[in-house]
Amino acid sequence: xNTDNDSLFETLRQWRAAGKSAALATVVSTWGSSPRxxxxxLAVDADGHFVGSxxxxxxxxxxxxxxxxxxxxxxxxxxxxxxxxxxAWQVGLACGGRVQVFVEPVE
Numbered sequence: 001x002n003t004d005n006d007s008l009f010e011t012l013r014q015w016r017a018a019g020k021s022a023a024l025a026t027v028v029s030t031w032g033s034s035p036r037x038x039x040x041x042l043a044v045d046a047d048g049h050f051v052g053s054x055x056x057x058x059x060x061x062x063x064x065x066x067x068x069x070x071x072x073x074x075x076x077x078x079x080x081x082x083x084x085x086x087x088a089w090q091v092g093l094a095c096g097g098r099v100q101v102f103v104e105p106v107e
């Protein structure tokens with residue numbers, strides 16, 4: 001685990017210790033050109049704070065929104081973005097790749 005992940009997971013631990021809901025997004029696979037490699041993480045708390053990155057910004061808004069929904073529902077979600085998807089153009093993923101992101105609640 002690298003230092004960035006250490007810091008991210010420590011932040012997650014602190015949020016949970018403070019009683020805050022949290023969610024973790026992880027890039028599980030990529031195809032073609034993608035902003036972040038598989039294994040990249042983004043953590044979000046119930047107040048909308050976030051640490052880490054799954055996209056260098058281009059899909060993070062959509063992932064944060066999904067994380068907020070996951071915290072409420074308690075149900076994990078698999079997200080997929082790519083240039084053939086209308087949403088990918090809306091969120092800025094027009095770089096020719098696809099990225100799959102798993103978003104899960106953190107207990």
